[in-house]
Amino acid sequence: MLPVFGHLNPDTDAITSALVYARLLTRQGTEARAYRLGELNFETPYVLREAGLDAPELLPELAAGSRVALVDHNESAQSVPNLADLTVTHVVDHHKLGDLSTAAPAYLRFEPVGCTGTILLKLHREANVSVEPVDAKLMLSAILSDTLHFRSPTTTQADRDAVDFLAPIAGVGDVETYALAMFAAKSDLGDTPAETLLKMDYKVFPFGDVAAPQRWGLGVVETTNPAYVFGRQAELLAAMASAKTQDGLDGILLSVVDILNETNRTLVPGEVEAAVVQAVFGADTTGNVADLGARISRKKQIVPALETHFAL
Amino acid sequence: MLPVFGHLNPDTDAITSALVYARLLTRQGTEARAYRLGELNFETPYVLREAGLDAPELLPELAAGSRVALVDHNESAQSVPNLADLTVTHVVDHHKLGDLSTAAPAYLRFEPVGCTGTILLKLHREANVSVEPVDAKLMLSAILSDTLHFRSPTTTQADRDAVDFLAPIAGVGDVETYALAMFAAKSDLGDTPAETLLKMDYKVFPFGDVAAPQRWGLGVVETTNPAYVFGRQAELLAAMASAKTQDGLDGILLSVVDILNETNRTLVPGEVEAAVVQAVFGADTTGNVADLGARISRKKQIVPALETHFAL
Numbered sequence: 001m002l003p004v005f006g007h008l009n010p011d012t013d014a015i016t017s018a019l020v021y022a023r024l025l026t027r028q029g030t031e032a033r034a035y036r037l038g039e040l041n042f043e044t045p046y047v048l049r050e051a052g053l054d055a056p057e058l059l060p061e062l063a064a065g066s067r068v069a070l071v072d073h074n075e076s077a078q079s080v081p082n083l084a085d086l087t088v089t090h091v092v093d094h095h096k097l098g099d100l101s102t103a104a105p106a107y108l109r110f111e112p113v114g115c116t117g118t119i120l121l122k123l124h125r126e127a128n129v130s131v132e133p134v135d136a137k138l139m140l141s142a143i144l145s146d147t148l149h150f151r152s153p154t155t156t157q158a159d160r161d162a163v164d165f166l167a168p169i170a171g172v173g174d175v176e177t178y179a180l181a182m183f184a185a186k187s188d189l190g191d192t193p194a195e196t197l198l199k200m201d202y203k204v205f206p207f208g209d210v211a212a213p214q215r216w217g218l219g220v221v222e223t224t225n226p227a228y229v230f231g232r233q234a235e236l237l238a239a240m241a242s243a244k245t246q247d248g249l250d251g252i253l254l255s256v257v258d259i260l261n262e263t264n265r266t267l268v269p270g271e272v273e274a275a276v277v278q279a280v281f282g283a284d285t286t287g288n289v290a291d292l293g294a295r296i297s298r299k300k301q302i303v304p305a306l307e308t309h310f311a312l
Numbered sequence: 313m314l315p316v317f318g319h320l321n322p323d324t325d326a327i328t329s330a331l332v333y334a335r336l337l338t339r340q341g342t343e344a345r346a347y348r349l350g351e352l353n354f355e356t357p358y359v360l361r362e363a364g365l366d367a368p369e370l371l372p373e374l375a376a377g378s379r380v381a382l383v384d385h386n387e388s389a390q391s392v393p394n395l396a397d398l399t400v401t402h403v404v405d406h407h408k409l410g411d412l413s414t415a416a417p418a419y420l421r422f423e424p425v426g427c428t429g430t431i432l433l434k435l436h437r438e439a440n441v442s443v444e445p446v447d448a449k450l451m452l453s454a455i456l457s458d459t460l461h462f463r464s465p466t467t468t469q470a471d472r473d474a475v476d477f478l479a480p481i482a483g484v485g486d487v488e489t490y491a492l493a494m495f496a497a498k499s500d501l502g503d504t505p506a507e508t509l510l511k512m513d514y515k516v517f518p519f520g521d522v523a524a525p526q527r528w529g530l531g532v533v534e535t536t537n538p539a540y541v542f543g544r545q546a547e548l549l550a551a552m553a554s555a556k557t558q559d560g561l562d563g564i565l566l567s568v569v570d571i572l573n574e575t576n577r578t579l580v581p582g583e584v585e586a587a588v589v590q591a592v593f594g595a596d597t598t599g600n601v602a603d604l605g606a607r608i609s610r611k612k613q614i615v616p617a618l619e620t621h622f623a624l
């Protein structure tokens with residue numbers, strides 16, 4: 001039984017891609033099962049309910065040497081802590097290739113598209129495997145989630161084509177309405193603790209010198225209701241300060257992305273971060289907030305700019 | 313114009329995969345051109361003559377930031393010296409994933425099959441691109457070469473299926489006869505200098521501690537005429553000793569693989585190497601030769617065993 005899982009702080013793509021890829025592998029003769037590496041965000045339960053599925057279980061501790069399949073991530077900092085002791089046999093991902101290596105030849109499929117779901121649809125079609133309605137719903141949801149319904153600059157024609165192909169199979173007549181319902185579910189943050197809000201879509205990236213990298217924590221809250229998030233600014237800044245200390249980070253940022261207006265206002269806790277935000281994005285920090293304009297993609301517009309900055 | 317190239321000390325798969333993938337990318341809208349990273353072995357000119365093609369040109373020096381596509385390799389030690397300064401946008405490979413990373417999401421296609429040519433055939437079929445006879449001849453030749461016509465333990469069913477599919481398109485009626493002609497061409501080593509013989513199919517592998525690895529040079533001569541090679545044993549041992557010094561290696565081995573009898577007798581220049589060969593393969597070294605039995609695949613039977621040894 002091959003465990004399949006997405007990244008820590010799972011988003012909709014990390015969860016649904018594990019479910020879809022596990023089923024595809026199983027149908028193709030490799031018994032596989034989906035797991036998750038953490039608590040769901042507020043969007044994914046909506047998607048799973050719509051698909052009539054339960055959430056995958058938390059990944060149990062795996063013995064050294066166990067075979068695993070990764071989806072929607074490949075860097076060790078975003079994966080299970082003992083990844084280096086495991087045998088990665090499959091990866092399907094749409095992120096840059098980080099520090100992954102394999103002990104033996106493996107099956108790796110990376111494409112520069114907006115969502116892992118888009119690649120998974122290709123895998124079905126290339127193998128002439130029928131797309132089940134439940135899988136269509138999961139892949140469709142992941143693409144709408146990752147691309148913010150095509151608003152993100154990570155969107156490619158392949159993502160749009162995939163949605164056109166999947167919507168009728170998934171029984172989604174009005175994609176716009178479905179996407180808005182997903183985003184509303186994601187924005188219904190209620191009394192979520194600030195620590196949880198910060199870490200819901202959060203990744204630690206090493207920048208600069210490979211031997212002694214700077215480590216930055218980069219969180220994103222994608223919401224249709226940014227006013228709610230900024231209403232909790234003091235709490236969030238306190239949570240960021242303690243995460244920075246606890247995780248031994250060099251810097252930490254939390255980007256609040258207004259999905260519908262496609263803007264990014266980022267929480268900047270201190271002077272170190274403010275100086276980097278000024279140098280990299282030319283943005284002033286006022287009252288711990290920097291306006292990063294239309295930079296709504298961490299992957300395409302935030303991480304590469306920081307990477308270039310710290311490489312100098 | 314995207315340069316496409318295989319590994320240093322190119323073999324038939326490295327050369328033909330660059331040619332085939334460059335043409336496929338071009339047909340799919342990405343203008344690409346095949347290059348090579350070194351002199352051809354004795355088998356590849358036979359294959360190119362049969363296919364009616366000239367050898368690709370040597371890769372010119374590329375400016376930092378240039379986009380490149382890699383085939384049949386991914387580790388920096390086996391690639392162009394300034395790989396770290398280049399932007400890798402595509403990789404098609406069947407080796408383990410080494411130290412490659414990318415600055416941005418890229419197109420990566422790795423499968424644990426016997427030959428890059430087998431993956432390239434899949435890419436054609438998945439994209440519904442017709443397979444031209446010349447490309448069929450190149451992919452067929454690469455698969456026969458890399459798998460020693462299915463003798464190597466790296467051979468998979470996908471490689472066999474690919475040959476069945478390609479042979480009629482390539483106009484090769486008798487695959488066995490064609491493979492033997494390729495192997496005969498490869499074995500016709502004439503008055504090749506010992507240095508050239510050593511380095512013809514030669515790769516440097518880092519083993520053990522990532523920060524301070526042991527570096528071993530592992531050469532292979534696949535031949536239908538091992539007696540010829542052992543007739544030049546003294547010359548070859550001298551060439552190995554100087555390569556070890558010049559390249560600052562911790563160890564060096566040259567495996568003489570008898571293609572038709574599927575055996576490996578390896579040249580062992582010194583005590584350091586003899587101790588490792590004894591510890592890893594349980595093989596004694598007598599007169600600078602160790603009998604490694606049926607271990608005819610460097611990739612599957614030599615490198616992983618050394619890797620495990622030095623990781624301890």
